[in-house]
Amino acid sequence: MKDFFRVSHFSKKSKARIGEINTVHGKLKTPGFIAAATKGTIKTLTPKQVNEIGIEAACFNTYHLVTHPGADIIAKVGGIHKYSGLNIFAMSDSGGFQVFSLARNQRKADVRGEEQPLLVKISGDGVRFRSLHDGQLIEFTPEKSMEYQLKIGADINMAFDECTYYPATHEYAEDAMNRTHEWLKRCVQFRARQRNFLLSGNPPRLGGESQGVKNLLSSPSTNNGQLVTSDQFLYGIIQGATFEDLRKKSAEFVVAQNTPGIAIGGVSVGESKKEMRDQVKWMADYLPKDRPVHLLGVGQIDDIIDLVKYGVDTFDCVEPTRLARMGTLYKMSNNKLQMTNKSQILNDKDLKIDITRTEYKNNFEKLDVNCNCYVCTNFTKSYLHHLFKQREILGYTLATHHNLYFMEKLFDKIRELIIKDQI
RNA sequence: GUGACUGUAGCUCAACCUGGUAGAGCAUCUGCCUGUGGAGCAGAUUGUUGUGGGUUCAAAUCCCAUCAGUCACC
Numbered sequence: 001m002k003d004f005f006r007v008s009h010f011s012k013k014s015k016a017r018i019g020e021i022n023t024v025h026g027k028l029k030t031p032g033f034i035a036a037a038t039k040g041t042i043k044t045l046t047p048k049q050v051n052e053i054g055i056e057a058a059c060f061n062t063y064h065l066v067t068h069p070g071a072d073i074i075a076k077v078g079g080i081h082k083y084s085g086l087n088i089f090a091m092s093d094s095g096g097f098q099v100f101s102l103a104r105n106q107r108k109a110d111v112r113g114e115e116q117p118l119l120v121k122i123s124g125d126g127v128r129f130r131s132l133h134d135g136q137l138i139e140f141t142p143e144k145s146m147e148y149q150l151k152i153g154a155d156i157n158m159a160f161d162e163c164t165y166y167p168a169t170h171e172y173a174e175d176a177m178n179r180t181h182e183w184l185k186r187c188v189q190f191r192a193r194q195r196n197f198l199l200s201g202n203p204p205r206l207g208g209e210s211q212g213v214k215n216l217l218s219s220p221s222t223n224n225g226q227l228v229t230s231d232q233f234l235y236g237i238i239q240g241a242t243f244e245d246l247r248k249k250s251a252e253f254v255v256a257q258n259t260p261g262i263a264i265g266g267v268s269v270g271e272s273k274k275e276m277r278d279q280v281k282w283m284a285d286y287l288p289k290d291r292p293v294h295l296l297g298v299g300q301i302d303d304i305i306d307l308v309k310y311g312v313d314t315f316d317c318v319e320p321t322r323l324a325r326m327g328t329l330y331k332m333s334n335n336k337l338q339m340t341n342k343s344q345i346l347n348d349k350d351l352k353i354d355i356t357r358t359e360y361k362n363n364f365e366k367l368d369v370n371c372n373c374y375v376c377t378n379f380t381k382s383y384l385h386h387l388f389k390q391r392e393i394l395g396y397t398l399a400t401h402h403n404l405y406f407m408e409k410l411f412d413k414i415r416e417l418i419i420k421d422q423i
Numbered sequence: 424g425u426g427a428c429u430g431u432a433g434c435u436c437a438a439c440c441u442g443g444u445a446g447a448g449c450a451u452c453u454g455c456c457u458g459u460g461g462a463g464c465a466g467a468u469u470g471u472u473g474u475g476g477g478u479u480c481a482a483a484u485c486c487c488a489u490c491a492g493u494c495a496c497c
């Protein structure tokens with residue numbers, strides 16, 4: 001296999017770079033977008049449609065998949081690629097974000113003075129969740145998250161972290177950061193043990209975590225008890241909340257663990273856009289040049305363009321798919337991507353239309369005359385409006401199709417501009 | 424033709440019996456959503472209570488007339 005991450009061009013203008021991440025299930029051009037497939041599906045799209053749109057990568061969520069249908073079920077058929085039919089570059093989130101979102105709900109309840117059953121308890125060892133689905137107690141430790149993710153079988157795995165809520169005190173943020181660092185060491189150790197075990201009967205491959213881990217999954221149902229292998233790569237996650245000293249400290253620590261990739265977490269959790277971008281900016285000088293950098297949970301169109309400049313290679317964000325289901329569609333008509341001199345290239349709001357608005361009822365124009373996607377070449381705004389007002393399933397599918405196509409074209413454009421050293 | 428029932432916001436209805444500033448859901452409009460939320464939340468707009476009289480300090484409400492619709496019977 002080719003190098004996991006290969007950079008072909010560094011911009012002369014910023015820290016942006018052109019690269020490619022390679023896995024056994026496919027490659028991802030960088031900067032690149034990873035579409036949300038939380039519960040094992042890019043909502044509303046078949047894998048065939050995903051391929052037709054040109055989507056290269058999907059992001060699954062360990063917490064959701066462990067809850068339903070369960071990691072062992074997925075392992076039985078040989079991993080999430082086979083199980084879902086999404087045979088593309090896949091990333092799995094660790095479940096760490098759910099610490100944040102469940103804890104946030106708990107904090108809201110605490111503020112309101114409500115009594116409610118324990119949702120999440122964070123300790124040095126890990127996190128215990130009360131499942132929102134059936135009340136069962138679910139325990140996540142770094143080791144369990146690794147085990148689950150190995151079973152799920154995505155190509156990229158996230159270390160188990162604590163996504164700190166906002167606003168957090170410096171004291172809490174530092175505690176949470178230290179917990180995340182300890183958990184990262186345990187994730188790395190767990191995978192090293194697993195690798196040694198797996199390699200003991202095999203000729204050792206090139207050493208070091210950066211070569212990925214041989215993951216063997218017992219698959220009796222499909223392989224008569226033989227082992228299925230896949231290569232998986234671990235990303236350590238930087239935390240530190242909105243504090244410059246903590247962010248830099250965390251970046252140094254995480255980068256030093258030599259995981260194949262680096263992820264930035266704990267951003268876009270309620271802080272302003274400026275605060276969010278500042279956090280990435282503080283870390284820019286600490287990020288590795290030879291390893292891919294992923295920004296968790298970001299972002300909106302304008303965020304992406306600005307953050308690529310700090311050296312971010314990949315993004316995962318629910319926005320294009322979630323907004324699509326709410327009838328908010330990206331549009332390219334006034335494509336201002338040519339104007340790359342200003343830091344604020346685009347006003348995010350100029351790039352969206354709400355197709356549910358009554359004004360589109362009698363609008364028989366194409367959604368976006370500058371877009372060549374299946375939706376824009378075949379349907380009118382009136383029809384899309386109609387589908388949404390009637391909550392017809394096809395509406396969600398067409399909107400998702402268009403928004404993800406838009407993202408692919410946006411990243412095409414971004415890479416083109418980096419090659420020309422215009423970003 | 425006779426009788427009964429119905430008529431209140433764009434739509435479906437509540438309030439009528441027991442008179443006291445006419446409400447709700449949906450729709451419409453505005454805003455929110457970044458490691459998922461096919462949803463939700465926050466806010467706004469909306470009325471000659473079919474029409475005309477009467478009683479009353481006060482009528483969607485009680486009384487009379489009238490119009491329209493539905494049903495039943497001729």
